[in-house]
Amino acid sequence: MSELWRPAAEWELQTMVSKLAREKRGIEIVGHGALRNTGRVAKSDVVLTTAGLKGVTLYEPTELVMSARAGTPLYEIEAVLAARGQMLAFEPVDLGPATGAPGGALSIGGVFATNFSGSRRILAGSARDNLLGVRAVNGRGELFKSGGRVMKNVTGIDLARGLTGSWGTLAIMTEVTFKVTPLPQTMQTLAFVGLPDDLAIEAMNVALATPLEISGAVHLPRNCAARIRTPKIKGLDKPLTLLRLETFAAAIDERREKLKGALKVYGAPIELDSEETFSLWSEFRALSIMPFSAETSLWRISSLPTKAAEIVFAIQKFMDAVAFYDWAGGLIWLEVPAAADAGAADVRRAVAVRGGHATLIRAEPQVRSSVDVFEPLKPEIERLTRGIKSAFDPSGLLNRGRMYANF
Amino acid sequence: MPHIELPEPDAGVIRRLPILIEGLKSRVGPDLMILDEDGRRAYETDAFTAYRRIPMLVVLPRTTDEVSKILKFAHENDIKVVPRGAGTSLCGGSLPTEDAIVLCLSKMNRVIEVDYTNRIARVEAGITNLQITAEVAKNGFFYAPDPSSQLACSLGGNIAMNSGGAHCLKYGVTTHNVLGVKMVLIDGTIVEIGGPTLERNGYDLLSLVIGSEGQLGVVTEATVKLVPSPEAARPMMIGFRSPEAAGSCVAAIIAAGIIPVAIEYMDHAAIEVCEAFAGAGYPLDVEALLIVEVEGSEGEIGILLGRIAEIAARFDPKTVKISSDADQSARIWAGRKAAFGAIGRISDYLCMDGTIPLAQLPHALTRISQICAEHDLKVANIFHAGDGNLHPLVLYDANSPGEADRAEAAGEAILRLCVELGGCLTGEHGVGIEKRELMTTQFSPTDLIVQMRVKTVFDPTWRLNPAKVFPLEATGVMRAGNAASTSEAA
Numbered sequence A: 001m002s003e004l005w006r007p008a009a010e011w012e013l014q015t016m017v018s019k020l021a022r023e024k025r026g027i028e029i030v031g032h033g034a035l036r037n038t039g040r041v042a043k044s045d046v047v048l049t050t051a052g053l054k055g056v057t058l059y060e061p062t063e064l065v066m067s068a069r070a071g072t073p074l075y076e077i078e079a080v081l082a083a084r085g086q087m088l089a090f091e092p093v094d095l096g097p098a099t100g101a102p103g104g105a106l107s108i109g110g111v112f113a114t115n116f117s118g119s120r121r122i123l124a125g126s127a128r129d130n131l132l133g134v135r136a137v138n139g140r141g142e143l144f145k146s147g148g149r150v151m152k153n154v155t156g157i158d159l160a161r162g163l164t165g166s167w168g169t170l171a172i173m174t175e176v177t178f179k180v181t182p183l184p185q186t187m188q189t190l191a192f193v194g195l196p197d198d199l200a201i202e203a204m205n206v207a208l209a210t211p212l213e214i215s216g217a218v219h220l221p222r223n224c225a226a227r228i229r230t231p232k233i234k235g236l237d238k239p240l241t242l243l244r245l246e247t248f249a250a251a252i253d254e255r256r257e258k259l260k261g262a263l264k265v266y267g268a269p270i271e272l273d274s275e276e277t278f279s280l281w282s283e284f285r286a287l288s289i290m291p292f293s294a295e296t297s298l299w300r301i302s303s304l305p306t307k308a309a310e311i312v313f314a315i316q317k318f319m320d321a322v323a324f325y326d327w328a329g330g331l332i333w334l335e336v337p338a339a340a341d342a343g344a345a346d347v348r349r350a351v352a353v354r355g356g357h358a359t360l361i362r363a364e365p366q367v368r369s370s371v372d373v374f375e376p377l378k379p380e381i382e383r384l385t386r387g388i389k390s391a392f393d394p395s396g397l398l399n400r401g402r403m404y405a406n407f
Numbered sequence B: 001m002p003h004i005e006l007p008e009p010d011a012g013v014i015r016r017l018p019i020l021i022e023g024l025k026s027r028v029g030p031d032l033m034i035l036d037e038d039g040r041r042a043y044e045t046d047a048f049t050a051y052r053r054i055p056m057l058v059v060l061p062r063t064t065d066e067v068s069k070i071l072k073f074a075h076e077n078d079i080k081v082v083p084r085g086a087g088t089s090l091c092g093g094s095l096p097t098e099d100a101i102v103l104c105l106s107k108m109n110r111v112i113e114v115d116y117t118n119r120i121a122r123v124e125a126g127i128t129n130l131q132i133t134a135e136v137a138k139n140g141f142f143y144a145p146d147p148s149s150q151l152a153c154s155l156g157g158n159i160a161m162n163s164g165g166a167h168c169l170k171y172g173v174t175t176h177n178v179l180g181v182k183m184v185l186i187d188g189t190i191v192e193i194g195g196p197t198l199e200r201n202g203y204d205l206l207s208l209v210i211g212s213e214g215q216l217g218v219v220t221e222a223t224v225k226l227v228p229s230p231e232a233a234r235p236m237m238i239g240f241r242s243p244e245a246a247g248s249c250v251a252a253i254i255a256a257g258i259i260p261v262a263i264e265y266m267d268h269a270a271i272e273v274c275e276a277f278a279g280a281g282y283p284l285d286v287e288a289l290l291i292v293e294v295e296g297s298e299g300e301i302g303i304l305l306g307r308i309a310e311i312a313a314r315f316d317p318k319t320v321k322i323s324s325d326a327d328q329s330a331r332i333w334a335g336r337k338a339a340f341g342a343i344g345r346i347s348d349y350l351c352m353d354g355t356i357p358l359a360q361l362p363h364a365l366t367r368i369s370q371i372c373a374e375h376d377l378k379v380a381n382i383f384h385a386g387d388g389n390l391h392p393l394v395l396y397d398a399n400s401p402g403e404a405d406r407a408e409a410a411g412e413a414i415l416r417l418c419v420e421l422g423g424c425l426t427g428e429h430g431v432g433i434e435k436r437e438l439m440t441t442q443f444s445p446t447d448l449i450v451q452m453r454v455k456t457v458f459d460p461t462w463r464l465n466p467a468k469v470f471p472l473e474a475t476g477v478m479r480a481g482n483a484a485s486t487s488e489a490a
Ligand SMILES: Cc1cc2nc3c(=O)[nH]c(=O)nc-3n(C[C@H](O)[C@H](O)[C@H](O)COP(=O)(O)OP(=O)(O)OC[C@H]3O[C@@H](n4cnc5c(N)ncnc54)[C@H](O)[C@@H]3O)c2cc1C
Pocket: B046, B047, B082, B083, B084, B085, B086, B087, B088, B089, B090, B093, B094, B105, B125, B126, B146, B147, B148, B149, B152, B153, B154, B155, B156, B157, B158, B159, B160, B161, B162, B163, B164, B165, B166, B213, B214, B215, B217, B218, B219, B220, B340, B341, B428, B429, B430, B465
């Protein structure tokens, strides 16, 4: 077991990293551990947690902006926002429950380091899109900032957004500043019943081509739909295609009727009100609609909507996979039976020929250490990736091996 | 005399010019090259016109392969390259040097593929911003970022500058609307960064490229998002007795949970000039004017504008006027979009681009007036109020000795003020040469070194658009071709 280091302030974190950098000791970075069972296993001498860096440092509701120290738990941030009628625009996913880590423990730094955005991204962009600025310490022990607290800022190279999705392998974020948004006044969901995957994806993309500002487009095949807990649509034993509308109260009925009109050929939907919609979409945030039996593995696949059903179908030829679609087919969550490579060979082949990439989210640690968790990079991109890694962390101390086996 | 320092051209390179021309001819053929001085002079500056340098050579490639050959040639011969789109940069971003090749993408302006189902388009980087929307509008889509220069500026320039526009409050800026690029590195390597899917694989290199001001590579193609056109959109004008009232009104609209597509601000000076130029119907008896636009169905628009009018009423407005028809809406916007041009007809001006936190708006406006008065200059303020991106136009007369210098000094003081108030030097126009030396007011030496190392990864010998963005002194060693210096000592 590695030593646990727990800085209580940014300066202390920087001092610790500088010391570790001088001693060339490897550092695994964790928040509250919500993502520890995701990604490759980092090789390290020391575990450094940001859990001691807590608290909202700036919140201006009328400017739609918030800053928080990296270790602030997501639930705390969402509570502060909700008290002022606001929220995070991108509805971050909580992988804790799906990976056997504590639920609700995600830190805000972890949210941006992984850039795992939820259903609402089709309307409001990703975590990365909503990030405005960071303060961070790189593998040389240097404290730097990028971006700021204003919405528009093109001053210099955009390192803040560049750090998103780098899983702590470039720098340890100490504080993040991001956009927030008003809670919708009202929401409704239309649930279309019984559509096969390809038709469902077609319908969702017809909806997204309208100007009705659809804020969620999810399709659940029968086995996932069976796990829905929201009363009005549970126990139907049929696939469900779910489209969420949100706007101000006086406008929602008109939008719903327009959407129904645009999707007439796909059948008559079940209608869910604001409260039902709220509870339904929080089921997706924790992925509780996936079966997650003991040994299965979980993949997250980024695809073109028009290719998504084909990708899933191609994988299902080889294994008994369960999949559901978010972002109108732009994202596939895929659960596969236990296998030495978590199905990587077949999954990657199915994705490669159709465009997109796959990330292994959940698997036994030895599987996550032996197969590529992130989609392998093309040689010229790998060259740039290694260059960026060594610019930030020349000795390869931060989360070594967390994303790629050899750096 | 303007005082931004430009590095001395490399006499050795210029001496080799005849050989270089022959060499490049044999790679790409003579018809892509502009050699005569009059032809090259057309590329001597951008929209930051106080600075001019005639480049030694201009090349107009038609394909990514040609771009790759040109860069490889430049790399092998150790020549600087300045990428260029339409040359509308307001900060000297595409200003050449006498020892550089200008690589202009204007011939690469095709739409390669439109995929309406997945709502994306792949286009060449030299295409103009507006041309993308023109291509897809018939099917009910548009490309969202709308810089006022959209008729002329290229997508490649937009990507390099991370350009924004009036409607970015709702739709975001370039970095939110581009999914992937094809880019050529200085050694000629062609890379695909990002792609057609929403999510990217591995490090977010695209975020580093967008807004990097042509310093990391030459973008030749891009995949952009297409957004469904709104059913309708309508602006309203609200005139106030004071800038404070206008500022408070903006905050109150957002606090009420309404996010309009655009909130534009003009002060009295700007209103007068724009009205005289465009006949937009702006009220002339107000100190500050907000143009607020909302989108949706006719019913939704009516409700939203009604609510905004109610909010505005709390701030004692002098005029509240909702556009009555499409023609009036077009005129309201034409006045705003022509603002720079209109002011340019009556005076020389420097356009500042700092951003401030909204709450600082009244204070910032007071200080800007003071700063300009101290420098004995007039100012007109136009800006994107919803996001705090200010465009004070510092007016001066280039023919009056010393005024240009005073204007630069006033501009600098304004930008320092923006940083002091918690904002930044540039919200959308970029750093270029204009704000290069001011970077140290916003960033620590370490902040800058960390950024410079990224440039070194992509362009180890600093031959792409060098001497921009970072303080000149800080980059001297790298520009001298000492590749190792940012990665280690720096
Ligand atoms: C009247 C007027 C109004 C304007 N309004 C706005 C506005 O509302 N919002 C806004 O954001 N900007 C505005 N601008 C600024 C300018 O139009 C933008 O910065 C624009 O994106 C520049 O595009 P361009 O094609 O003209 O680029 P250029 O001026 O040719 O180049 C700009 C930069 O991009 C680099 N570059 C160009 N093409 C490429 C490429 N293919 N690959 C790599 N690097 C490249 C150049 O090296 C340079 O650094 C305005 C300018 C004017 C003159």
